Amino acid sequence: MTLQNTPIQSLTVLPGTNRIGDPENFNEISIHPGDTISIVGPTGSGKTAFINDIEVFAQGDTVTRRKILVNGSEPSEDLIRDPAKKPIAMITQSTKCLADLTVEKFLSMHLRARKLENNGILDAAIDLTNQFTGEKISGCMRMSSLSGGQTRSLFVADAVIISDAPIILLDEVENAGIFKNRVIETLREKKKAIIFVTHDPYVALLTEKRIVMKGGAVEKILTPGGEEQTALAQIAKMDADMMVLRERIRSGELLSAVTGAGI
Amino acid sequence: MNVRLIAIAGPPSAGKTAVVKQIIHNLGTAKVAYLKIDVVQAWEDEELATEFGIPTKKVYSGDMCPDHMGIMVIRDALLWAEELGAEYLLYESAGLCLRCTPYTTNSLGLCVLSAVSGTHAPLKMAPLIALADVAVVTKIDLVSQAEKEVFREGIHQSAPGIDIIETNAVQGTSMRYLMQIIKQMKPAESEKDTLRGVPPLGVCTVCIGKKETGWQEHFGVIRPLAVPDNLYRGE
Numbered sequence: 001m002t003l004q005n006t007p008i009q010s011l012t013v014l015p016g017t018n019r020i021g022d023p024e025n026f027n028e029i030s031i032h033p034g035d036t037i038s039i040v041g042p043t044g045s046g047k048t049a050f051i052n053d054i055e056v057f058a059q060g061d062t063v064t065r066r067k068i069l070v071n072g073s074e075p076s077e078d079l080i081r082d083p084a085k086k087p088i089a090m091i092t093q094s095t096k097c098l099a100d101l102t103v104e105k106f107l108s109m110h111l112r113a114r115k116l117e118n119n120g121i122l123d124a125a126i127d128l129t130n131q132f133t134g135e136k137i138s139g140c141m142r143m144s145s146l147s148g149g150q151t152r153s154l155f156v157a158d159a160v161i162i163s164d165a166p167i168i169l170l171d172e173v174e175n176a177g178i179f180k181n182r183v184i185e186t187l188r189e190k191k192k193a194i195i196f197v198t199h200d201p202y203v204a205l206l207t208e209k210r211i212v213m214k215g216g217a218v219e220k221i222l223t224p225g226g227e228e229q230t231a232l233a234q235i236a237k238m239d240a241d242m243m244v245l246r247e248r249i250r251s252g253e254l255l256s257a258v259t260g261a262g263i
Numbered sequence: 264m265n266v267r268l269i270a271i272a273g274p275p276s277a278g279k280t281a282v283v284k285q286i287i288h289n290l291g292t293a294k295v296a297y298l299k300i301d302v303v304q305a306w307e308d309e310e311l312a313t314e315f316g317i318p319t320k321k322v323y324s325g326d327m328c329p330d331h332m333g334i335m336v337i338r339d340a341l342l343w344a345e346e347l348g349a350e351y352l353l354y355e356s357a358g359l360c361l362r363c364t365p366y367t368t369n370s371l372g373l374c375v376l377s378a379v380s381g382t383h384a385p386l387k388m389a390p391l392i393a394l395a396d397v398a399v400v401t402k403i404d405l406v407s408q409a410e411k412e413v414f415r416e417g418i419h420q421s422a423p424g425i426d427i428i429e430t431n432a433v434q435g436t437s438m439r440y441l442m443q444i445i446k447q448m449k450p451a452e453s454e455k456d457t458l459r460g461v462p463p464l465g466v467c468t469v470c471i472g473k474k475e476t477g478w479q480e481h482f483g484v485i486r487p488l489a490v491p492d493n494l495y496r497g498e
């Protein structure tokens with residue numbers, strides 16, 4: 001069977017067990033192209049483990065015992081093992097890259113792993129990185145010398161431009177101080193299915209579906225529909241205000257009182 | 264003979280024992296015997312005997328290259344495993360020399376590499392990887408996906424066609440692919456099996472215990488800094 005040429009219509013998460021071994025309380029979670037989902041929950045509740053299961057196409061062989069189906073059945077071996085065919089790109093929580101290479105060499109090796117020609121793709125990835133990060137990077141910098149935020153920005157750009165996968169998993173994108181709005185905009189433009197692990201109310205409310213984790217298991221699945229529109233508008237405003245503040249502090253300003261509007 | 268030999272090599276702390284544990288877990292304890300060769304210290308034999316109740320053995324190589332020691336004892340070890348009724352002998356090498364390799368013609372050669380060891384690591388261990396059947400990349404839980412894919416590309420530069428299995432060896436992720444390969448293995452032929460590669464010509468007088476520095480003090484294979492190739496000097 002040649003599944004590798006079949007586009008991804010759906011990805012299904014089947015339940016596993018929580019930290020103490022009890023079965024999870026859902027039938028299945030389906031993910032389709034263009035979906036936006038956030039994963040929320042306390043520290044240590046299993047958010048990273050959940051997206052990890054998706055990235056490795058778990059077949060009951062991870063701590064959570066979950067299973068992942070592609071288009072309704074067990075994914076074919078090359079879909080899982082050949083990076084050139086892998087429909088998923090994940091940006092992990094870690095903000096360090098250990099590869100002892102320059103940015104340019106790293107990206108060109110990744111291009112080769114994904115069996116792509118470099119028709120300007122490499123420069124496009126660096127350009128996109130620089131839209132996400134305050135301090136610009138260049139191709140001749142060493143991967144291991146990039147800051148946490150620069151590394152994360154590069155990995156997001158790499159996922160969009162080089163992996164160009166239909167499903168993108170992001171673990172706490174807001175944490176590294178990168179321009180998260182620009183990241184979210186870019187991913188939306190590209191019509192990716194996006195799964196955010198997040199502690200950020202704005203990111204959480206931007207997504208259509210919200211999965212709440214507890215004790216290693218999926219606790220709740222929320223589909224707010226229009227219900228949260230008012231809250232979202234308010235949070236968007238607060239977030240924009242925070243963004244302005246953050247940039248003013250970053251650029252070295254002293255701030256006077258910041259209460260109320262018009263910060 | 265009904266024993267299959269799985270030779271597991273790789274640098275220190277790469278995750279060889281973690282992979283061994285996953286293999287034992289999947290094969291079932293009834294069928295497995297384990298041999299560890301290390302230079303001066305190793306605990307795996309006791310650890311695995313306690314955890315799985317399987318027969319284990321350990322050999323210290325001391326002054327000898329551990330892979331050379333492995334080659335000396337492997338025929339006896341296969342007979343030992345056969346007498347015990349084991350179907351698989353898991354042989355974990357100390358993996359220090361990185362130039363010698365422990366893989367024999369009828370074994371399954373596993374080269375264990377850690378994803379956190381840097382992109383050039385595979386190139387530095389070319390013989391260890393090129394003569395193996397499968398490269399098992401561990402600790403993928405500690406790197407990002409892009410870095411994992413770049414590491415894989417580095418392995419393919421050393422050994423273009425090699426089968427690569429990426430795993431979190433503590434959890435056993437994706438071990439099913441390794442198990443498929445193990446299930447298709449042929450038994451060893453203890454007297455006929457030979458090494459796959461030619462080990463380096465290790466006959467210099469450092470090998471036999473002379474401690475002086477500088478080629479001027481030695482015989483056999485020698486090397487002045489300014490000469491591009493090894494020279495041979497008879498006594």
Ligand SMILES: Nc1nc2c(ncn2[C@@H]2O[C@H](COP(=O)(O)OP(=O)(O)OP(=O)(O)O)[C@@H](O)[C@H]2O)c(=O)[nH]1
Pocket residue numbers: 273274275276277278279280281282357401402403404405430431432433
């Ligand atoms: N996070 C993580 N840790 C791992 C993984 N594989 C191994 N480790 C850890 O790495 C350490 C070394 O693993 P071992 O299996 O003992 O390595 P080894 O190659 O047998 O080491 P030596 O025999 O001493 O050369 C242990 O603490 C393991 O738990 C992995 O895939 N992920």
Ligand SMILES: Nc1ncnc2c1ncn2[C@@H]1O[C@H](COP(=O)(O)OP(=O)(O)OP(=O)(O)O)[C@@H](O)[C@H]1O
Pocket residue numbers: 017018019020041042043044045046047048049050063064093215216217
């Ligand atoms: N269902 C489960 N069964 C057993 N262990 C689990 C389960 N889910 C998660 N764990 C383990 O619990 C630990 C914490 O999980 P994880 O890293 O996913 O938390 P997190 O929600 O991402 O936390 P943080 O917000 O701090 O990043 C990990 O070691 C993970 O392997």
Ligand SMILES: [Mg+2]
Pocket residue numbers: 047048049093171
């Ligand atoms: Mg996490």
Ligand SMILES: [Mg+2]
Pocket residue numbers: 279280281307355
């Ligand atoms: Mg070991």
Ligand SMILES: [Zn+2]
Pocket residue numbers: 328329330331360361362363
């Ligand atoms: Zn050696």
Ligand SMILES: [Zn+2]
Pocket residue numbers: 465466467468469470471
């Ligand atoms: Zn010598």
